[in-house]
Amino acid sequence: MxxxxxxxxxxxxxxxxxxxxFVSGLPAAVVGIAAAVLVTGLQRALSSGHGLFPGGATGxxxxxxxxxxxxxxxxxxxxxxxGGTGSGAALTLAVLLLYGWVPAGLVSLTVVVLVGAARxxxxxxxxxxxxxxxxxxGAAALVLALFGDVPTVEQPWQPLDWGIADVPEVALAAAVYxxxxxxxxxxxxxxxxxxxxxxxxxxxxxxxxxxxxxLGITPLICVVAASRxxxxxxxxxxxxxxxxxxxxxxARAEEQxxxxxxxxxxxxxxxxxxxAALEEAEGQGVRAAxxxxxxxxxxxxxxxxxxLAGDRLLLQxxxxxxxxxxxxxxxxxxxxxxxxxxxxxxxxxTSAQRVARHLVAELSSPLDLDGLTLVLEAxxxxxxxxxxxxxAEGLLRRADVAMYQAKRDRTGVxxxxxxxxxxxxxxxxxxxxxxxxxxxxxxxLHYQPKVRFDGQVAGLEALxxxxxxxxxxxxxxxxxxxxxxxxxxxxxxxYVLETALAQVARWRAxxxxxxxxxxxxxxxxxTPGFAGAVAARLARHGVPAGALQLEITExx
Numbered sequence: 001m002x003x004x005x006x007x008x009x010x011x012x013x014x015x016x017x018x019x020x021x022f023v024s025g026l027p028a029a030v031v032g033i034a035a036a037v038l039v040t041g042l043q044r045a046l047s048s049g050h051g052l053f054p055g056g057a058t059g060x061x062x063x064x065x066x067x068x069x070x071x072x073x074x075x076x077x078x079x080x081x082x083g084g085t086g087s088g089a090a091l092t093l094a095v096l097l098l099y100g101w102v103p104a105g106l107v108s109l110t111v112v113v114l115v116g117a118a119r120x121x122x123x124x125x126x127x128x129x130x131x132x133x134x135x136x137x138g139a140a141a142l143v144l145a146l147f148g149d150v151p152t153v154e155q156p157w158q159p160l161d162w163g164i165a166d167v168p169e170v171a172l173a174a175a176v177y178x179x180x181x182x183x184x185x186x187x188x189x190x191x192x193x194x195x196x197x198x199x200x201x202x203x204x205x206x207x208x209x210x211x212x213x214x215l216g217i218t219p220l221i222c223v224v225a226a227s228r229x230x231x232x233x234x235x236x237x238x239x240x241x242x243x244x245x246x247x248x249x250x251a252r253a254e255e256q257x258x259x260x261x262x263x264x265x266x267x268x269x270x271x272x273x274x275x276a277a278l279e280e281a282e283g284q285g286v287r288a289a290x291x292x293x294x295x296x297x298x299x300x301x302x303x304x305x306x307x308l309a310g311d312r313l314l315l316q317x318x319x320x321x322x323x324x325x326x327x328x329x330x331x332x333x334x335x336x337x338x339x340x341x342x343x344x345x346x347x348x349x350t351s352a353q354r355v356a357r358h359l360v361a362e363l364s365s366p367l368d369l370d371g372l373t374l375v376l377e378a379x380x381x382x383x384x385x386x387x388x389x390x391x392a393e394g395l396l397r398r399a400d401v402a403m404y405q406a407k408r409d410r411t412g413v414x415x416x417x418x419x420x421x422x423x424x425x426x427x428x429x430x431x432x433x434x435x436x437x438x439x440x441x442x443x444x445l446h447y448q449p450k451v452r453f454d455g456q457v458a459g460l461e462a463l464x465x466x467x468x469x470x471x472x473x474x475x476x477x478x479x480x481x482x483x484x485x486x487x488x489x490x491x492x493x494x495y496v497l498e499t500a501l502a503q504v505a506r507w508r509a510x511x512x513x514x515x516x517x518x519x520x521x522x523x524x525x526x527t528p529g530f531a532g533a534v535a536a537r538l539a540r541h542g543v544p545a546g547a548l549q550l551e552i553t554e555x556x
Contacts, residue, residue, distance in 0.1 A: 054099060054153050058225055061232035066091060066107060068236040070114045072243060087239035089181075092137060093174055094221035098159070100151045101141035108133040129185065136181035140173040159222040170219060217242075259333040261311055262318035270332040270340050274392035277344040278385050288385040289343040289352035292399040293321075293359060294407060296377040298337035309369060313376075316367055324362040326355055340396070349384045349415055356380040356413045379407040383416045430474070431482050437466060438488075438495050445499050447516070459515040459549070462500045464492075484521055493524045497537055501548065505541040517549040525552070 054062070069087045088111045096104035112130030144150065144157075147169045151157035162170070217238060224231050257269040265273070274290060281288040295317065301310050314337065321331050321339055330342045341359060346352040363378040381403025389395040398416040406414035437443050444467070447460040466474045483489045500518050507514065524530055538545055 058229040061229040064233045093218040098156045132184040136177045139180040140177035143173040265332040287346045289346040290395045290399045291341040291356045292403040293339045293380045295337035380413045461517045501541045
């Protein structure tokens with residue numbers, strides 16, 4: 001067995017450090033504070049005799065408008081409702097400016113409760129958005145109070161009396177409401193130490209742009225409510241258009257993170273999710289792993305059966321991969337016939353390797369394509385946090401290195417080893433030095449005798465040795481691995497054969513006829529013309545074929 005080698009040091013990226021307890025407790029704190037604020041406001045309103053919501057035609061018109069908005073959000077939802085900025089926000093702001101923050105908070109709470117009831121499995125997210133909205137309403141009410149305006153149901157702030165001097169107040173209250181809700185959602189939804197995922201970030205930024213439209217619609221709602229409340233339901237049309245704009249923006253953002261063929265997440269999603277998983281693993285003191293899987297000889301399927309057949313085969317592979325995933329694991333398609341599996345929590349490198357072998361076995365079982373049974377083998381590479389990398393990009397690259405090693409050696413699954421990675425800066429420098437040493441003849445051959453039990457020397461084995469001018473003696477397994485993975489192996493093989501045969505010719509001239517064994521790479525043996533090249537060298541040095549033995553390297 002080859003000796004193991006610890007992973008090369010990896011530079012730790014700078015990240016925002018957030019206490020795990022703070023992050024996990026923040027959503028609960030937001031909901032708790034919002035509930036306390038709303039309950040306190042209700043108690044004060046009831047104790048002072050203020051109404052909680054306007055009656056008459058105005059109240060009914062607002063109720064109808066609220067019902068239309070809620071119905072649209074339920075129909076549009078599809079797990080994409082983000083609350084806050086949209087039709088519900090415009091309605092909430094209008095009620096806030098007219099009747100104060102308690103009725104506005106009740107409107108927001110009504111929207112959240114009704115939509116959350118329709119989307120039962122999303123009620124936690126809806127509750128969080130509703131709490132952020134109520135706190136945003138409270139912040140905007142404080143702005144109004146600073147300007148001396150505290151509207152109530154009995155004494156509403158009449159929009160017909162607004163003047164130019166009131167425009168900055170209305171604009172500032174709306175801006176504070178929007179900013180407060182966005183910041184709260186940003187910090188409660190973002191993973192520890194990382195920003196929001198692309199989909200969430202795009203949705204929030206789009207909502208900020210739509211907020212400009214709210215500044216124009218909200219005062220109009222106030223004016224109509226004060227003068228012609230019967231026309232309030234007509235505002236459902238522009239408000240629903242706002243929600244549709246947000247829904248389309250979010251849907252497009254989701255499409256950018258999905259593979260259009262298989263529906264699996266793509267590379268961008270994988271990197272973002274891996275970042276979040278690494279942060280969680282670091283906070284919990286556990287390992288995380290990334291498995292890269294590539295189908296062997298998939299190109300022959302496309303070439304033989306066509307790309308449409310290849311696409312149908314990929315759909316079967318993706319579905320089989322979904323079914324084979326262990327609990328908590330997530331799969332993505334990186335492109336072509338390459339897939340990735342993220343293990344957010346791995347007990348050990350061995351357990352991650354065991355999962356990879358299970359996935360490879362599942363994907364390698366027979367597949368049926370239009371009555372034709374196909375067997376596609378797969379190769380997988382495993383990289384583990386924190387042993388092999390401390391960031392998502394590094395973990396992906398090292399899993400890729402291990403996967404190609406498994407594909408070359410036909411071992412099925414390989415775990416990343418730094419000594420077999422020729423892409424690190426240090427090993428790239430060593431590769432350049434090895435190339436120059438071969439050109440300058442600085443690589444030496446030592447000859448180890450093979451002795452029979454009777455004491456007679458039966459032959460010699462040529463051993464490659466390299467003394468680096470700065471590093472000193474470089475272990476053979478290290479620079480040979482670099483040569484094998486970089487394409488330099490044929491040059492090294494030619495150098496060893498040429499040097500060994502020249503030495504054998506000199507010994508034979510001195511009357512010493514001892515065969516010499518030379519190690520060669522399996523890649524060299526499969527190279528067309530290799531046998532002819534060896535025969536030509538034997539003839540050039542005048543050495544018979546029986547004086548040379550070719551051996552495959554031990555690790556194959």
